[in-house]
Amino acid sequence: DTGVSQNPRHKITKRGQNVTFRCDPISEHNRLYWYRQTLGQGPEFLTYFQNEAQLEKSRLLSDRFSAERPKGSFSTLEIQRTEQGDSAMYLCASRPQGADYGYTFGSGTRLTVV
Amino acid sequence: AQTVTQSQPEMSVQEAETVTLSCTYDTSESDYYLFWYKQPPSRQMILVIRQEAYKQQNATENRFSVNFQKAAKSFSLKISDSQLGDAAMYFCAYSKNFGNEKLTFGTGTRLTIIP
Numbered sequence: 001d002t003g004v005s006q007n008p009r010h011k012i013t014k015r016g017q018n019v020t021f022r023c024d025p026i027s028e029h030n031r032l033y034w035y036r037q038t039l040g041q042g043p044e045f046l047t048y049f050q051n052e053a054q055l056e057k058s059r060l061l062s063d064r065f066s067a068e069r070p071k072g073s074f075s076t077l078e079i080q081r082t083e084q085g086d087s088a089m090y091l092c093a094s095r096p097q098g099a100d101y102g103y104t105f106g107s108g109t110r111l112t113v114v
Numbered sequence: 115a116q117t118v119t120q121s122q123p124e125m126s127v128q129e130a131e132t133v134t135l136s137c138t139y140d141t142s143e144s145d146y147y148l149f150w151y152k153q154p155p156s157r158q159m160i161l162v163i164r165q166e167a168y169k170q171q172n173a174t175e176n177r178f179s180v181n182f183q184k185a186a187k188s189f190s191l192k193i194s195d196s197q198l199g200d201a202a203m204y205f206c207a208y209s210k211n212f213g214n215e216k217l218t219f220g221t222g223t224r225l226t227i228i229p
Contacts, residue, residue, distance in 0.1 A: 035217075040221070045218070091159065107156070
């Protein structure tokens with residue numbers, strides 16, 4: 001395992017287009033998280049999966065956002081009808097269940113909406 | 115709701131010297147975790163050090179140590195013998211000790227190492 005993998009690294013899209021990001025967690029990690037980081041800010045929690053179940057969504061996750069984790073493996077985050085305010089770094093992290101284990105973060109996907 | 119505050123947007127330190135980054139937090143929980151994460155220009159967030167709130171002993175990882183003051187809700191990071199590779203954004207973060215353990219981050223401190 002080489003860690004948490006996120007693709008693409010960069011995405012430039014026109015306002016109104018749909019985009020999809022992918023996260024491949026460490027294989028034995030059953031918990032997967034999505035965070036959004038805007039310039040000059042710390043990451044903000046978006047949503048969380050335990051296996052294939054999406055257990056919590058932040059109020060930041062508007063109706064235009066949807067996340068899935070089929071079969072409890074990789075996860076996708078889709079943004080429909082992108083807006084300029086969606087421009088940010090989208091970070092994925094995974095961890096095993098249990099309080100003694102820390103997070104492993106991916107390198108993120110940088111989204112620019114023009 | 116839990117909040118994490120980092121009041122130093124930028125800090126600088128001479129190579130080989132010691133620097134302390136500040137963090138305060140607010141929570142009504144009695145059991146929780148606190149973290150310091152490092153985010154270099156390559157962007158991947160890396161765990162520096164972790165502290166369990168129920169442990170009175172301050173965590174230490176090589177050149178990195180924390181000063182955890184539970185009553186004051188303060189959690190500072192001390193970096194000793196600063197190295198050029200320590201240059202990065204440093205984020206303080208909080209999570210509950212149970213449930214989904216999502217992280218709440220501060221706004222970060224940019225640390226510059228002066229050769």
